[in-house]
Amino acid sequence: MPELKVLRGGAVAFFATEQSPLARNRKHIWLGLVLGTLLSAFLSRDSPGGLWAVVLVGLLIGLWTEVGVRRQLKFGQALATLTDEAIEAPRLSAADKRLRWCDIDHIEVAPGHGGRAIVFVLKPGLASNRRAFLTGSRPSRPMLALSLFAPADQERLLDEARRLHRLANTGKADGLPVSNELAEERVFHERLVALAPVPWLTYGLIAANVLVWLLMLGEGSMLTTTPVPTLLDWGGNAASEVQKGQWWRMASAMFVHGGLVHLAANMFGLYAAGTLVERIYGAAPFALLYCGAGLAGSALSLHFAAQSAVSVGASGAVFGVAGALMVAVAQHRRALPQFFRTQMLGGVGFYVVYSLMQGFGTQGIDNAAHVGGLLGGALVAAVLPERFDLTRYAAAIGPRSVVAAAVAGVLIVGMVATAPVATLDQGRMIRTDKTLQVLFRLFDKTVAAMVADGEAVTAGRMSLIEADERSRTVHAPAFRDLLVQLDAADLGRNDPRAPFVEDLRQLTALFAESLAMASVVDVERGQVTPADPARMDKIQRDIEIVNQRLKDYAAKVRPAR
Template identity: 45%
Template sequence: MDHPGNTSTIKQADAAQPAIALAFANRRQALARQPWVSYALVLINVAVWLLTLVSGAALMQAPADKMLVWGGNAASEVQRGEWWRLLTAVFLHNGLMHVAMNMAALLCTGPTVERVYGSRRFILLYLGAGLAGSALSLHFSAQHSTAVGASGAVFGVAGALLVAALRHRRFLPTMLSFYTLGGIGLLLLDAMVRGFGSERVDNAAHVGGLLVGALLALILPERISGRHDARQARWRTAAAGAAALAITAAVALAAPPAKVDVRSAFEAGATMERALREFDMVMGRLALEEKAANAGRMSQPMRADRQRQVHGPAFRKIGADLAAVRLPPADPRAAVLRDLQRMAALMEELAAMPAAFSKGNERVEPADPARHAAILIEVRQLRMRILNWQRAHAPARP
């Protein structure tokens, strides 16, 4: 049975709800300026994604090396002095679903937060949370890969909305307050749980953005209560900006040395792919020349001469390019690199091998037939291993 005093309090609270709802509606109407910054940020993010798309990114999953070139966040590059990547990474997305989900979340939370804190402070909140998320990512995802996305900034906006709803519960109707807090809490919890369950999700950026967004919301003056004078508002805004920069710098400087030199890893991959293409081109020319010699369109001595003077140096150059590649011992491409180097060395040896010609130069015989046959067998085996590795590590098609 309810206590009479409690029953009276509940009835008074229920009776006050219409007045609270009316006051909230009036305040919301007073704050209902067009949230142009939220919409502008959505347009900027989508425009940047479209630019990357027309510049060579795939629709559903952009290559990580291209994300690095366009300004993605990587510890190895930031620690070389490219601090601007902490900001540019916030405006990059690696696929359609990535940008769509982040922008949908921004549209759901951004306009309300912008109306509560004002457009200029909303920019500070968004960028501060995004920078902090990028800085914390230097300790985790960006240690060994390229991290991109506005999710840190978007989580910061959600954190600010959560803080605003908690601080100003008395201005919100009970049901609206309940649904606002509960809905934001569930969304954040769901996103964090899914993030920790996937290696492709940069949860460090989520956590960093959420915490700093909530902190900035506590510092920044809001417009619901209307209790802050202009001077106090300026000081609090300056303090929030200084806090965002200080936290970003401190977290970024505390990051451990990068586990992977991302740029070198991408350059190594590009060198290996280029060497394999050049190897296939030289092998193709060798096959065409052999066919031409067998058909009588090229003499066997000329064919042997081209092997020594043209194709041998080509294989030597491929081997030199591959020798310059440096991979960590644990890199899964290390075995493929060794196979490529071995294959180039074998073909260089084959091209330089002395040959004997039949009477009339109609046929060519290697001076060491057994070695010649062994080289061809090993080259075929190496080529098959490389092809199998490429098939196993080919990116999945959307």
């Protein structure tokens, strides 16, 4: 299928191809839908109806995307035709799809239509400059999306449009070369890639994170969530454990993730920013930057989230990489291609601000690690030299790396040293969790046995006198044994389960006392009454009060559906 064709009379026509960004994005969407369907099939393997619903929705999304892309690209039809008099483009964001060169003041490249676009700025007075409410477009600035064309055609289209515009307005087609920011950006990107054709360290870090998650998955973790004990066992960051001397957790937590979505989000961010930052700074400085940012994030987390939870994830290091990218672009903004500079500062800046705002408003996100990583990455990057000038870089990289490591070290040690003593002993809490689970099951079993005797009396299978005897000889000893085990449970200070366990202990003690109380037995009438009715009434009221507190607690911690 042709990309560019010279027509009769010297006109040039540009066509869409499968190499255009929009066409490639269509393939990525299909790939994502296939992978998403396979994942959904695994998760809903016990629910065929749910699986078919996911497949149907995915297919509808794919078909809607396919139709939309083909309508945009119009394969086989010219998407832009340039003559000596005008440009005609069916996807031009203007009511009139034909613009005369003599009506155009200048041509520029700007963000638009989900990517970059050629903007034809009309001469004053020819069209309204008022921005449309829904689309944001302005009649005085018609735009043509570059995503419709292959990368090489984008440059040709811009060159040809500017050449014909100059010819129509000045009568000269030759003279000073017309600038092409698309070509400048391509050359800049080629220079970056040449510095590190394969950013092996970024790929290695991604592989390490994925490998750790797969190993955790092999040991029983779920795709969507990982139990807190597993996170701690695999090296999660917890202030109580770090302050016991397990400093290595600050580093190991950078490779542990709580689920597939958590892992995928961090690895996508690392790939998007890491490949650029590794090429800009070099592999060894990038390793220093990544580790410094990740450790700074873990250190600041000791003041906040890690005080009462197990903090995991590479997000602190990823935020540091994003911060380093912004520092590099800001320091060299005058020497970098305009669109690259705008895209990096605007795109990465938006990602950082949006993520931090979301973190402050969403429970379960360790925003302290994000802030610490961003701060650490930015500080280290401000010291390290970039490889935009290789001669200066070679002379400065050694001493500046030492300074950068010192800056990171002071920042990390300072935050660790000033972290408050942990409010919750995560290690002890997790170690006692299994014991408590056993005790909770034993409590339920003991209560069930007592209730079974009551049902037997109601059904006539057991007399009141027999049940009364069993209450003192069977059930009361069982509750006393349970009470001893509950008293031995060492939860530690500030354990959030302590009120629940205390109420359970109190309820167990009340059951033990009521069941062990002596009775007055009327054999002739077959009746049994407590020896101390007033105390029994008080015990029953206390049981109701404590039982209601336990129900309220259970309702609070019950997961939302």
